[in-house]
Amino acid sequence: MVKAEARRKISVTVLGATGSVGQSTLDLIARNPERYEVAALVAGRNAKQLSALARKHNARLAVIAEPEGYSALKELLSGSETKTAAGRAGMLEAAQIEADVVVAAISGAVGLEPTLAALQAKRRVALANKECLVSAGKLFMTAARTSGATVLPVDSEHNAVFQALMAGPKETVECVTLTASGGPFRTHSAERLARVTPEEALRHPTWSMGAKITIDSATLMNKGLELIEAHHLFSLPPAKLGAVVHPQSIVHALVTFHDGSVVAQLSVPDMRLPISYCLNWPDRAEWEAPRLDLAKVGTLTFEAPDYARFPALKLAREVLEKGGAAPTVLNAANEVAVEAFLARRIGFNDISGLVRDVLARAEEERLAEPRTADEAIAVDHTSRSIARTLLLQFAAKAS
Numbered sequence: 001m002v003k004a005e006a007r008r009k010i011s012v013t014v015l016g017a018t019g020s021v022g023q024s025t026l027d028l029i030a031r032n033p034e035r036y037e038v039a040a041l042v043a044g045r046n047a048k049q050l051s052a053l054a055r056k057h058n059a060r061l062a063v064i065a066e067p068e069g070y071s072a073l074k075e076l077l078s079g080s081e082t083k084t085a086a087g088r089a090g091m092l093e094a095a096q097i098e099a100d101v102v103v104a105a106i107s108g109a110v111g112l113e114p115t116l117a118a119l120q121a122k123r124r125v126a127l128a129n130k131e132c133l134v135s136a137g138k139l140f141m142t143a144a145r146t147s148g149a150t151v152l153p154v155d156s157e158h159n160a161v162f163q164a165l166m167a168g169p170k171e172t173v174e175c176v177t178l179t180a181s182g183g184p185f186r187t188h189s190a191e192r193l194a195r196v197t198p199e200e201a202l203r204h205p206t207w208s209m210g211a212k213i214t215i216d217s218a219t220l221m222n223k224g225l226e227l228i229e230a231h232h233l234f235s236l237p238p239a240k241l242g243a244v245v246h247p248q249s250i251v252h253a254l255v256t257f258h259d260g261s262v263v264a265q266l267s268v269p270d271m272r273l274p275i276s277y278c279l280n281w282p283d284r285a286e287w288e289a290p291r292l293d294l295a296k297v298g299t300l301t302f303e304a305p306d307y308a309r310f311p312a313l314k315l316a317r318e319v320l321e322k323g324g325a326a327p328t329v330l331n332a333a334n335e336v337a338v339e340a341f342l343a344r345r346i347g348f349n350d351i352s353g354l355v356r357d358v359l360a361r362a363e364e365e366r367l368a369e370p371r372t373a374d375e376a377i378a379v380d381h382t383s384r385s386i387a388r389t390l391l392l393q394f395a396a397k398a399s
């Protein structure tokens with residue numbers, strides 16, 4: 001191991017710096033200034049928070065995706081050493097600026113292009129943005145292989161799988177099981193689910209996260225997206241991938257080997273742990289977070305997911321098996337549905353209903369599997385437009 005004094009700082013770019021994963025990353029960096037430095041920071045529209053973070057971390061570049069926020073960002077950072085930029089070109093510049101690690105933590109398929117740009121520049125990508133892998137998994141992993149870039153999973157379950165897979169050769173892996181907290185409505189009846197509000201859905205029992213992933217956790221779509229993510233990240237067939245509900249969120253994933261051994265990774269639920277793992281890989285940095293005390297936790301429980309009450313997980317499983325354009329469609333439809341639920345335009349159970357209907361319509365239209373980033377963006381746009389049309393019927397029923 002290299003001594004701390006002699007070590008060059010790890011430079012980190014954060015795409016999605018103002019979000020939950022972005023802030024966890026920057027918290028880790030702020031606590032360890034001797035170990036890390038910030039290269040570029042990207043946000044969607046929050047110029048005020050972005051500028052404060054850029055000043056605090058002395059970022060080389062700060063980029064706001066929404067061009068309307070550019071003049072505010074420029075003014076807020078005047079007199080600092082941070083260069084500013086905006087829009088698509090700015091995001092691509094940030095993704096490719098000299099850095100050791102790019103943390104891909106933009107929420108949604110909109111994160112695909114900058115993350116692909118980071119791969120093309122052969123950056124190590126610490127991937128939180130599961131939607132870009134769901135939406136364009138094959139081409140994403142091909143881009144990484146072609147450039148020789150390393151992709152490391154930030155998602156706690158995939159980070160756990162990554163660590164557990166080291167316990168044996170790949171061909172001896174029988175199956176991989178991701179755990180799901182079950183969300184805030186784990187024990188709700190279908191009738192009760194129909195009436196839950198965005199506020200209730202946003203109250204996750206174990207993790208504090210951005211709005212989109214919190215709703216996905218409540219519908220269990222998140223676990224479905226994660227199965228698709230695992231399929232691409234670890235080149236595992238759908239039949240070897242499963243999910244189990246584990247409300248305590250202590251065991252993050254389990255790998256079963258063909259001799260019957262099961263290797264799991266456990267920790268307190270804190271995203272800074274998998275983020276730190278990705279920033280320091282293949283080393284491990286010391287981390288002062290509370291240690292897991294199993295005697296205090298007392299009981300770890302597991303149960304099978306209920307596909308009837310949480311059909312989003314079943315839909316995602318079917319899509320994983322089907323492949324083609326279906327994962328891109330599923331992701332886009334789900335993003336539209338979650339947004340509509342948060343805006344109170346549709347009910348909770350309508351989220352999976354809308355996604356199901358969009359998938360059926362897209363199948364009728366025979367959307368082809370995207371082979372390039374432009375094709376993935378085109379399928380994504382078509383699916384969103386189908387979703388917005390079908391949404392009107394769901395919204396009319398819900399009002």
Ligand SMILES: NC(=O)c1ccc[n+]([C@@H]2O[C@H](COP(=O)([O-])OP(=O)(O)OC[C@H]3O[C@@H](n4cnc5c(N)ncnc54)[C@H](OP(=O)(O)O)[C@@H]3O)[C@@H](O)[C@H]2O)c1
Pocket residue numbers: 015016017018019020021022042043044045046047065066104105106107108110128129130131154155156207208209210211212213271
């Ligand atoms: N949160 C977690 O614990 C967790 C765990 C595992 C995986 N993930 C995954 O990590 C990703 C981020 O999740 P999160 O919870 O951190 O989300 P979040 O809190 O909603 O943050 C999203 C970030 O993306 C930025 N953003 C939004 N729209 C953008 C656009 N059009 N262009 C550029 N940037 C944009 C936001 O900027 P503004 O603030 O300016 O809008 C913000 O910085 C998601 O894919 C999620 O599934 C999250």
